[in-house]
Amino acid sequence: MTEEILRVENLNKFYGDRHILHDINFTLHQGEVLTLLGPSGSGKSTLIRCLNGLEDFSSGAVYFKGEKIKPTDKNWQEIRQKIGMVFQSYDLFPNLTVMENILLAPTKVQKRAKDQVAQEAEGLLKDVGLEKYADSYPRELSGGQKQRIAIVRALIMHPEVMLLDEVTASLDPEMVRGILQIMTKLSKKHHMTMIIVTHEMGFAEQIADQVLFLEDGRILENTPGKAFFAQPKTERARDFLESMDF
Amino acid sequence: MNWQVISHSLPIFAQAFKLTLWLSLVGILGSLIVGALSSLIQYFKVPILSQLFTAYVELARNTPLLIQLFFLYYAFPVIGLKMSATTCGIIGLIFLGGAYMAEGFTGGFSGVNQTQIDNGKALGMNNLQLARYVVFPQGFALSMPALAANVIFLIKETSIFSVIAIPELTNTALDLIGMYYRSNEYLFVLVVAYAIVLIPVILLLNLLERRVRYGTFGD
Ligand SMILES: Nc1ncnc2c1ncn2[C@@H]1O[C@H](COP(=O)(O)OP(=O)(O)O)[C@@H](O)[C@H]1O
Ligand SMILES: [Mg+2]
Numbered sequence: 001m002t003e004e005i006l007r008v009e010n011l012n013k014f015y016g017d018r019h020i021l022h023d024i025n026f027t028l029h030q031g032e033v034l035t036l037l038g039p040s041g042s043g044k045s046t047l048i049r050c051l052n053g054l055e056d057f058s059s060g061a062v063y064f065k066g067e068k069i070k071p072t073d074k075n076w077q078e079i080r081q082k083i084g085m086v087f088q089s090y091d092l093f094p095n096l097t098v099m100e101n102i103l104l105a106p107t108k109v110q111k112r113a114k115d116q117v118a119q120e121a122e123g124l125l126k127d128v129g130l131e132k133y134a135d136s137y138p139r140e141l142s143g144g145q146k147q148r149i150a151i152v153r154a155l156i157m158h159p160e161v162m163l164l165d166e167v168t169a170s171l172d173p174e175m176v177r178g179i180l181q182i183m184t185k186l187s188k189k190h191h192m193t194m195i196i197v198t199h200e201m202g203f204a205e206q207i208a209d210q211v212l213f214l215e216d217g218r219i220l221e222n223t224p225g226k227a228f229f230a231q232p233k234t235e236r237a238r239d240f241l242e243s244m245d246f
Numbered sequence: 247m248n249w250q251v252i253s254h255s256l257p258i259f260a261q262a263f264k265l266t267l268w269l270s271l272v273g274i275l276g277s278l279i280v281g282a283l284s285s286l287i288q289y290f291k292v293p294i295l296s297q298l299f300t301a302y303v304e305l306a307r308n309t310p311l312l313i314q315l316f317f318l319y320y321a322f323p324v325i326g327l328k329m330s331a332t333t334c335g336i337i338g339l340i341f342l343g344g345a346y347m348a349e350g351f352t353g354g355f356s357g358v359n360q361t362q363i364d365n366g367k368a369l370g371m372n373n374l375q376l377a378r379y380v381v382f383p384q385g386f387a388l389s390m391p392a393l394a395a396n397v398i399f400l401i402k403e404t405s406i407f408s409v410i411a412i413p414e415l416t417n418t419a420l421d422l423i424g425m426y427y428r429s430n431e432y433l434f435v436l437v438v439a440y441a442i443v444l445i446p447v448i449l450l451l452n453l454l455e456r457r458v459r460y461g462t463f464g465d
Binding site: 073076077083084087092094095104105109137139150153 | 359361362364365366367368369370371372373375379380383384387461462463464465
């Protein structure tokens with residue numbers, strides 16, 4: 001068995017008195033890709049945000065590499081350096097160039113040497129085909145380009161797991177494929193451990209080792225990827241796949 | 247209007263002009279520092295300090311500078327704290343201006359998108375790093391219009407220093423009028439002098455506002 005990276009135990013989350021996440025349990029191992037599927041409003045973003053402490057949860061626990069995370073600000077700040085996150089809304093820092101965006105956290109948060117990180121950044125920019133844009137400002141880039149930079153900005157921290165929340169959902173269709181390819185390459189070539197929220201079912205089927213199907217804040221299915229798409233166990237999941245034209 | 251009276255008064259007014267400029271400059275810079283600090287402390291809800299600064303902002307904004315100056319100049323010596331009029335003036339201006347600037351910054355900081363903050367947090371930043379690299383630069387650009395209005399306000403507010411006999415523009419004009427009974431001439435010079443300070447400042451701030459906005463958000 002490969003090493004365990006993230007484990008969630010009986011996680012519950014309330015907003016006020018609304019119960020948003022119900023008894024969430026799952027485990028993610030080194031190199032695995034988990035796709036988090038479910039209708040809009042089912043709690044996917046909330047769950048993924050609980051995993052790096054952007055949301056606090058009401059009860060339950062998150063374990064990082066077997067160790068229970070004590071939910072203090074300081075602990076989360078440490079953990080977040082090892083958990084990369086990319087959001088739907090490709091927000092780069094608008095006042096910084098592409099290169100400055102990428103270098104900010106490794107140099108200021110991780111205190112790594114700037115010239116070394118810059119060299120690595122150039123390599124990563126080349127990987128995503130944006131080496132010419134190092135000195136551009138975010139406003140000069142398309143949505144797809146910004147999202148690629150956001151992925152690079154997360155990767156340069158050397159995360160042990162990446163959380164990707166609908167990273168293609170706000171992009172023009174012709175931009176989507178490039179981003180999906182980057183995620184596929186991250187998984188297949190670099191064996192990056194990832195949790196991916198997506199509405200791209202073809203992509204999910206092809207990349208998922210494990211599928212969590214969420215509805216109304218409950219995990220209805222926790223199934224190996226192939227099995228989920230071949231034969232969903234619940235009717236809700238079947239309906240969902242059908243509604244996604246799949 | 248007697249132009250001779252005016253031209254004779256110009257050297258005195260020039261002195262006063264310099265003093266008004268200097269008091270304004272120190273007051274504005276001090277206010278910006280106090281305001282930014284106060285606002286960041288409130289933004290990150292630093293325990294104890296943030297309550298303290300909230301109280302300060304309320305107090306300073308809800309008492310007139312006139313009263314604050316009287317207090318510094320006449321009441322503090324009673325408890326053994328005697329300061330020169332100029333010192334009192336500057337402290338008073340920063341006390342008042344800091345609170346107004348704090349409100350200006352707070353407006354800007356609260357306009358920074360939550361997604362930007364989430365991005366900073368997700369990259370492992372602590373509060374200080376968030377403040378320095380995300381909230382402050384973007385919030386500053388957003389608060390520029392309010393800060394610029396406060397700059398103008400503070401320059402005008404230096405005229406109140408006349409009550410504690412700081413020889414800035416207004417005090418000088420009132421003194422001259424008291425001595426020579428030439429209110430038309432001296433008031434004319436006074437108005438022109440304030441216009442010479444304020445008009446370029448207003449134009450400059452306008453330009454700066456657009457520059458900072460463009461540099462930060464690109465629109
Ligand atoms: N900040 C919030 N305050 C209150 N309710 C929220 C908040 N964020 C999300 N919710 C609610 O939590 C539920 C799950 O939302 P979310 O996690 O965004 O779903 P998904 O990402 O699956 O679309 C929704 O019903 C949403 O209205
Ligand atoms: Mg969502």
